[in-house]
Amino acid sequence: MKIPIEFAGNLCAAAxxxxxxxxxxxxxxxxxxxxxxxxxxxxxxxxxxxGEGERAGTRESDTGASSLKQMQEGKSSATSPxxxxxxxxxxxxxxxxxxxxxxxxxxxxxxxxSNPSARVEIEGHCDERGTNEYNLALGAKRAQAARExxxxxxxxxxxxxxxxYGEEIPVCQxxxxxxxxxxxxxxFVILQGRSTS
Amino acid sequence: xxxxxxxxxxxxxxxxxxxxxxxxKFEIIGTGGVRFPIAVSPLKNLGANTGDSARLSTGIxxxxxxxxxxxxxxxxxxxxxxxxNAQTSGITLGTFxxxxxxxxxADGLVKGGFSVQGDEVSVELRLFDVYQGKERIGKRYTGRVxxxxxxxxxxxxxxxxxxxxxxxxxNTRIAYVSNxxxxxxxxxxxxxxxxxxxxxxDNHTINLSPDWSPDGRSVLYSxxxxxxxxxxxxxxxxxxxxxxxxxxxxxxxxxxxSPDGQTIVATHESxxxxxxxxxxxxxNVIRQLTSNPGIEVSPSWSxxxxxxxxxxxxxxxxxxxxxxxxxxxxxxxxxxxxxxTSPAWSPKGDRIVYTGRVGSRFAIFTIPADGGEPRKLTAxxxxxxxxxWSPDGRxxxxxxxxxxxxxxxxxxxxxxNQRRLTGSGGDDTKPxxxxxxx
Numbered sequence: 001m002k003i004p005i006e007f008a009g010n011l012c013a014a015a016x017x018x019x020x021x022x023x024x025x026x027x028x029x030x031x032x033x034x035x036x037x038x039x040x041x042x043x044x045x046x047x048x049x050x051g052e053g054e055r056a057g058t059r060e061s062d063t064g065a066s067s068l069k070q071m072q073e074g075k076s077s078a079t080s081p082x083x084x085x086x087x088x089x090x091x092x093x094x095x096x097x098x099x100x101x102x103x104x105x106x107x108x109x110x111x112x113x114s115n116p117s118a119r120v121e122i123e124g125h126c127d128e129r130g131t132n133e134y135n136l137a138l139g140a141k142r143a144q145a146a147r148e149x150x151x152x153x154x155x156x157x158x159x160x161x162x163x164x165y166g167e168e169i170p171v172c173q174x175x176x177x178x179x180x181x182x183x184x185x186x187x188f189v190i191l192q193g194r195s196t197s
Numbered sequence: 198x199x200x201x202x203x204x205x206x207x208x209x210x211x212x213x214x215x216x217x218x219x220x221x222k223f224e225i226i227g228t229g230g231v232r233f234p235i236a237v238s239p240l241k242n243l244g245a246n247t248g249d250s251a252r253l254s255t256g257i258x259x260x261x262x263x264x265x266x267x268x269x270x271x272x273x274x275x276x277x278x279x280x281x282n283a284q285t286s287g288i289t290l291g292t293f294x295x296x297x298x299x300x301x302x303a304d305g306l307v308k309g310g311f312s313v314q315g316d317e318v319s320v321e322l323r324l325f326d327v328y329q330g331k332e333r334i335g336k337r338y339t340g341r342v343x344x345x346x347x348x349x350x351x352x353x354x355x356x357x358x359x360x361x362x363x364x365x366x367x368n369t370r371i372a373y374v375s376n377x378x379x380x381x382x383x384x385x386x387x388x389x390x391x392x393x394x395x396x397x398x399d400n401h402t403i404n405l406s407p408d409w410s411p412d413g414r415s416v417l418y419s420x421x422x423x424x425x426x427x428x429x430x431x432x433x434x435x436x437x438x439x440x441x442x443x444x445x446x447x448x449x450x451x452x453x454x455s456p457d458g459q460t461i462v463a464t465h466e467s468x469x470x471x472x473x474x475x476x477x478x479x480x481n482v483i484r485q486l487t488s489n490p491g492i493e494v495s496p497s498w499s500x501x502x503x504x505x506x507x508x509x510x511x512x513x514x515x516x517x518x519x520x521x522x523x524x525x526x527x528x529x530x531x532x533x534x535x536x537x538t539s540p541a542w543s544p545k546g547d548r549i550v551y552t553g554r555v556g557s558r559f560a561i562f563t564i565p566a567d568g569g570e571p572r573k574l575t576a577x578x579x580x581x582x583x584x585x586w587s588p589d590g591r592x593x594x595x596x597x598x599x600x601x602x603x604x605x606x607x608x609x610x611x612x613x614n615q616r617r618l619t620g621s622g623g624d625d626t627k628p629x630x631x632x633x634x635x
Contacts, residue, residue: 068421071380072401093514093536095469129559131538131552131582132405132627133464134508134515136426136450137471137492144469163425163448164466168382168403 063190067123067169077187078171084111085120085188088146089181092127095141097149105146108188109153122146123187124164125171127180132166139164146186161191232272233360236303237261239276239283240320244312249342253311253318254283260349261307263390264367267607268357269614274303283308288323290332298327307356318342322352324359333359346392366587370631371594371618372397372407372416373605378623384418386433386631389607389618397431398422406451409631411458416629419451428452428463428480441480450494452476455502462486462496462505473507475522486520497541497549499566506530506540506549506566517551519566530568539583542566543610544590550574552582561595563610574612581606585630594618596626 063085064070067077079087085108088101097105112118124139124146143162151157172179239254258276265271278301286293288308298306309322317339324334334355338348350367357365370393372386384397384404398404400422407418415432422429428441428449443449447467454461460483461476472493473486487493489511496507505520517531517540531537536554543549548563555577561584564571575581579599586593587607594607600617603624608615619625 066424068402068424074380129557130515130536130554131495133451133494134492134538136405137464137466137494140466140471141469141492147469162469165403165421168405 063188066121066163066189067125067165067187071169076171077169079187083188084108084115085190087188088142088186090142090184090186092129092180092184093138095124095138095145097145101146102149105149106153109150109155112150112155112159119159119161119191121189121191122150122160122162123189124162124166125169125183125185125187126167127183128167128170128175129180130167132168136164136166136168139166142184142186146188233270233305234274234302235265235271235305235307236274236279236298236301237265237276237307238279238281238309240322241283241286241288241308241310242312243310243321244314244319247313249313249318253313253342253345257309257311257320257322257345257349258307260346260390260392261353264350264353264365265356267367267389267614267616268353268365269609270357270360271305274301288321290325290330295325295327295330298325304328307352309352313342316342318345318348320345320348322348324356346388346390350388350390363589363591364633366589366592366630366633368634369588370413370634371585371605372409372418372629372631373596373619373625374405374407374627375619375621375625376623377621384416384431385625386416387619391619395433397433406627407629408451408453409629410454411456411632413632413634417452417454417461419449426450428461430478430480439479441476444482453496453498455498456500457502462498464494464496473505473520486522486525495539499542500544500546504542506542508538508540517549517564528568530564530566531571533571537562541584541586543586544588548610550584550586550593552584561593561612572612574608575615583627585628586610587630588632592630594628594630596624596628 063083064080070077086104088104122143124143126135126139143164147160147162150160170183172182237258239258242250242254262273265273280297280301281293288310304327306325306327307322309320311318311320319339321337323332325332336352336355340348347368353367354365367389370386370388372384374382375385376382381401382403382405383399384407385394386397387394397416398420402421404418404420407416409416414434415430417428417430419426419428426448427443430439441449443465444467447465450464450466450471452461452463463474463476464471465474470490472488473496475483475486477483492510494508496505498505503522505522507518508515509518514535515538516529517537518527518529520527534553538552540549540551547566549566550561550563552559553562558577559580559582560573560577561575561581562571562573579597581595581597584593584595591610592607593610594605596603597606603626604620605618605625605628606615607618
């Protein structure tokens with residue numbers, strides 16, 4: 001049977017091409033190998049290197065390093081019992097401060113008053129429920145609530161910065177209320193060697 | 198430049214439309230209807246035997262079977278039932294016995310052949326109406342051997358066009374977040390069948406909220422790689438990346454391209470307050486869209502680019518609102534449930550898909566864009582989150598922990614035919630479905 005075949009038009013197809021080998025379907029290709037980072041293209045924000053510079057100036061203190069750095073080093077971001085600054089905990093989808101939370105913040109404020117050179121980054125964290133983005137916003141609210149209360153107790157706002165990790169860096173990995181309660185927290189990290197923003 | 202980047206190169210795969218088509222279509226397939234019985238023969242090797250022959254013969258057929266099953270519109274008859282020898286029978290009407298296919302219950306039949314020359318493969322694919330003894334589609338493709346799956350995806354898109362009048366969406370990609378079983382969350386891009394998996398980020402921090410540019414060339418995502426979270430626009434073709442500088446003391450949590458690709462609506466957090474900003478493609482602020490003291494996150498555009506659906510906690514709990522971008526007028530969309538997030542506007546414009554809390558679980562809902570009763574699409578015996586529409590609005594991809602870890606799934610917009618897409622050892626979340634790709 002004769003089939004008329006028209007060669008009408010070429011359709012351009014986006015094709016994945018590897019600069020290097022190992023591009024077989026199903027293979028995972030990493031843009032930044034051992035020899036280069038995407039950030040080194042000059043357009044990105046200096047992937048890794050800028051962060052390293054900052055972290056190099058952060059002194060390991062009794063509070064531990066930032067949760068992100070702890071995670072990168074394979075360590076728990078749980079606050080050590082020896083830390084002079086204790087975590088504050090929140091209810092699900094809430095960022096208001098309970099009486100317990102205020103008591104902890106008053107103790108944290110007392111320590112900050114006795115250590116006037118210490119600058120602190122307040123990390124807001126959430127449990128895993130809900131969407132990542134909403135939890136990033138909620139974590140920011142939690143950190144800000146703690147910051148404002150410390151300010152109201154006389155700690156200068158410029159000594160206190162905030163960051164939200166949302167639900168991204170839990171201290172407890174199980175899917176239970178016992179675990180979630182521990183993850184809904186504000187954590188206080190003493191910064192040295194760089195100004196807060 | 199010494200940079201090891203994957204490039205997307207145009208023009209490697211050439212489609213040569215061909216062959217007389219029948220006038221009448223198969224029956225139009227509706228949702229929830231009977232699945233059309235179709236057989237997909239392994240392809241015939243029309244050239245010399247090479248090391249790739251067996252892989253191509255069944256690999257192209259397997260990729261088509263995957264797509265046809267995923268669509269929910271076809272029942273693919275199992276290959277073990279096939280009667281003829283694919284390597285000895287013909288691939289054009291009259292050169293094989295239609296009875297071999299009608300006997301096993303196939304109303305539709307896909308046959309084809311291929312030949313390999315060097316690292317190029319030429320593939321010829323045909324769709325037959327077994328019942329009427331007619332050929333419906335015939336196409337010839339050439340491309341690199343390693344891209345053979347994409348040829349299969351493109352032909353299935355043609356098959357779906359033949360049946361429904363609208364091309365399929367299998368020549369697309371999904372961008373998503375995966376921890377690959379480790380501590381870090383990185384951005385990946387792959388085809389719906391998991392092939393051609395490409396790692397966009399490898400910075401060992403937390404990368405979130407990937408979003409495709411409407412031209413399919415770039416992925417916008419947020420990252421903690423510079424410690425302070427902000428947005429990055431990564432161009433897949435060149436490996437170039439732009440960092441969006443947040444306002445002083447603030448950070449960008451996520452962004453979504455407008456349908457025309459010219460602007461981005463971004464969530465910006467400062468002093469604990471999150472608000473929506475309109476940015477240009479390089480991250481410059483055009484104007485602030487909301488200025489509330491609460492939480493305003495997860496924006497998504499209407500297909501005409503005139504409205505934005507987003508989440509606000511201004512009522513005391515996260516609910517979904519719609520804002521007219523021009524006037525700023527805002528109305529509340531969801532009233533049932535105490536926790537509704539991550540809305541996405543259907544490409545058809547009629548419905549909005551979102552994640553809602555049911556008891557202690559999260560489920561996917563859709564609701565008419567002008568308000569009304571929500572429709573729950575997933576069961577609450579597990580969590581389903583992060584819905585994203587296919588470019589034709591007929592499918593929704595999402596993440597769910599129904600198999601333990603979070604994996605990506607796809608379902609029809611009605612909620613029918615929920616099927617798993619990914620199976621990495623870790624949690625795969627936050628899917629973003631690409632536009633149709635060439």
